Amino acid sequence: NNVAIYYGQGSGQDRLSHFCEQTSMDIINIGFINEFPQSVGDFPGSNFANQCDGSFFPGSSLLSGCHQIWEDIPKCQAAGKKVLLSIGGGSATAQSLPDDKTAEWFADFLWYSFGPYNSKVASLSWTTALLTTAFPRPFQTVAVDGFDLDVEYNGGVGWAAFVNRMRWHYSTVSDKTYYISGSPQCQIPDAQLSDAIKNSVFDFLWVQFYNTPSCAASNFANGTSGFNFDQWVDVIQASANKDTKLFIGLPASKTAANPGNYLTPDQVQPLVETYMNAYPKQFGGLMLWEATAGDENVIDGTTYTEHMKEILYG
Numbered sequence: 001n002n003v004a005i006y007y008g009q010g011s012g013q014d015r016l017s018h019f020c021e022q023t024s025m026d027i028i029n030i031g032f033i034n035e036f037p038q039s040v041g042d043f044p045g046s047n048f049a050n051q052c053d054g055s056f057f058p059g060s061s062l063l064s065g066c067h068q069i070w071e072d073i074p075k076c077q078a079a080g081k082k083v084l085l086s087i088g089g090g091s092a093t094a095q096s097l098p099d100d101k102t103a104e105w106f107a108d109f110l111w112y113s114f115g116p117y118n119s120k121v122a123s124l125s126w127t128t129a130l131l132t133t134a135f136p137r138p139f140q141t142v143a144v145d146g147f148d149l150d151v152e153y154n155g156g157v158g159w160a161a162f163v164n165r166m167r168w169h170y171s172t173v174s175d176k177t178y179y180i181s182g183s184p185q186c187q188i189p190d191a192q193l194s195d196a197i198k199n200s201v202f203d204f205l206w207v208q209f210y211n212t213p214s215c216a217a218s219n220f221a222n223g224t225s226g227f228n229f230d231q232w233v234d235v236i237q238a239s240a241n242k243d244t245k246l247f248i249g250l251p252a253s254k255t256a257a258n259p260g261n262y263l264t265p266d267q268v269q270p271l272v273e274t275y276m277n278a279y280p281k282q283f284g285g286l287m288l289w290e291a292t293a294g295d296e297n298v299i300d301g302t303t304y305t306e307h308m309k310e311i312l313y314g
């Protein structure tokens with residue numbers, strides 16, 4: 001089982017290599033592509049907090065100077081970790097897609113700009129002059145291992161088309177496996193992703209069992225009803241991919257999300273034991289929001305993230 005973790009929005013966060021040197025994380029979601037194209041040909045925008053040098057591709061909100069990220073992703077991959085680029089996140093800027101055509105353009109843009117480098121369609125020295133003939137390479141020649149949909153606002157238009165278009169791109173390469181994941185809120189049906197989950201193939205779903213008290217994992221810890229992992233298994237059984245791995249998403253510290261939804265390691269242990277044993281095939285592991293919070297949440301000399309890894313490995 002795996003620990004998936006979000007990186008990129010931590011306050012005063014260390015560079016990515018600091019986290020990839022730790023064995024406790026298996027999948028790292030780099031957040032966020034926080035502005036979506038509003039028409040075919042439009043550029044997305046990105047935000048990785050303190051990790052880039054403030055330069056943008058001309059005429060866009062797409063960061064072009066994320067030196068530490070493009071230097072460190074290969075180190076993470078060499079350490080056997082999967083690095084996914086996360087779309088959406090908590091800040092509601094232009095986070096809606098107008099239609100399926102724009103969604104498919106968005107998938108094309110992300111694939112050619114952050115997927116495998118192809119000098120026929122992308123340029124390492126992109127300028128506005130190239131706007132119509134080449135895609136930029138925000139992480140240079142580095143290719144991520146896939147894309148994560150942390151879609152939190154503005155409805156579900158386009159996401160099934162996005163995923164299906166991205167799956168078509170994945171089918172054109174055979175030398176590397178690429179992944180697609182999603183991070184729905186725990187209330188069923190999730191307003192943003194339920195259509196995409198039903199009509200397109202996800203490898204992983206890490207449900208945010210926090211921030212929505214009615215279905216948070218803290219209900220399990222407090223002995224109240226509401227935690228709905230079982231119902232999420234049913235959602236997956238009715239989806240386009242019955243083999244989707246289902247992760248329990250948790251805050252990595254008391255202040256990382258809604259404080260009432262934080263579980264101590266001692267409360268996480270029985271939660272994992274119950275659901276790992278109830279659904280051995282479907283249970284994928286734990287997702288943590290987020291890396292810096294987990295790193296700074298030290299309990300008995302061990303980080304929260306490390307405690308989670310030890311709970312999964314028993």
Ligand SMILES: CNC(=O)NC(=N)Nc1ccccc1
Nearest residue numbers: 089090150183208256257289
């Ligand atoms: C997995 N994605 C998130 O957890 N996104 C997110 N915005 N979380 C959040 C953290 C603190 C307050 C509100 C939302």
